[in-house]
Amino acid sequence: MHLGRSIALLIGASVLVSACSTTSASPSKDTSSAPARAETTSALPAESSPGVRAKLSAADLQGRWWTWAASSVNDSNPVSDQDGRLCAQGQTAGIWFLAGTFGETVTRSCTVPTAVPVAFPxxxxxxxxxxxxxxxxxxxxxxxLDGRSLKPERYEATAVHISAVDGNPITQNGGRFRTRACGLWVQLEPLAPGSHTLSIRGSSGSFAVSVDYKLQVSAG
Known part of the structure; x- marks a missing residue:
């Protein structure tokens, strides 16, 4: 994860992530009631067929992920997680997010629910x-993932809304913010029950993310 000048940032993968460096600029709270308008589009998987779930749009995915990342203070934030104990922190129904880091190299062990799509930057x-x-x-x-290369989607600047709590490491202050989001993203269909390995690597300029996940998908 990485933060721009208009909002105090950290990020990546996940995640988890999605990975960030910090700047000190203050975010501007959103005073507009108009919905966010994505500047990019998110298509269905090339191999999509009946039964394959539609992916979230670029705006929805990124807005929800950043809200998730900004929903916990630093000590309990999944982007700061060193070993996976915070993987379930702040997760909501319908999708399971993974985080990057704020520039560290980490290995995390996480339990992921069955029948839930997984997404991460x-x-x-x-x-x-x-x-x-x-x-x-x-x-x-x-x-x-499990020895198989995943093709990321590229999202250029997209208008998003983010909700945050006071003391989070992303925006620092609580509130609802309107900003632009971008990055390289992966959305996965629900993983099969059992054990999986996932490696995430990302970089931009001098900033780099490296996360290895050991995922255990519960059967119930």
Missing amino acids: LVNQIGETGDCTAFMATARGSAN
């Missing part, structure tokens, strides 16, 4: 449109 940022343009110019990343 390889590297990502929030800020102004110019911040995203510069960030995405050098954004690179890879993800590997």
Whole structure:
């Protein structure tokens, strides 16, 4: 995860993540009642067929992930998690998020519920449109699930709304904010019950994310 000038940032993977460096700029609270308008589109998987779930849009996915990342203070924040004990922190129904780091290299062990889609960034940022343009110019990343390479989707600057709590490491202050989000993202269909390994690598400029997940998908 990485933060732009308009909002105090950290990020990545997940995650988890999605990975961030910190800046000191203050966010502006959103005073508009108009819904966020994505500047990019999110298509269904190329191999989509009956029974395959539609992916979240670029705006919905990123807005929800950043809200999740900003819903906990630093000591209990999943982006700060060193071993996986915070994987379930702040998760909501319908999708399971994984986080990157604030630049550290970590290994996490997590239990993931069955029948729930999984999503995470390889590297990502929030800020102004110019911040995203510069960030995405050098954004690179890879993800590997059980020895299989995953193809990330590339989201350029997208208008999103983020809700945050006071003391979180993303916006620092609580409230509802309107900003732009961008990054490299993966959305997965629900994982089969059992054990899985996931490696996430991402970078932009001098910032880099490296997370290895050991995932246990519960059967119930």
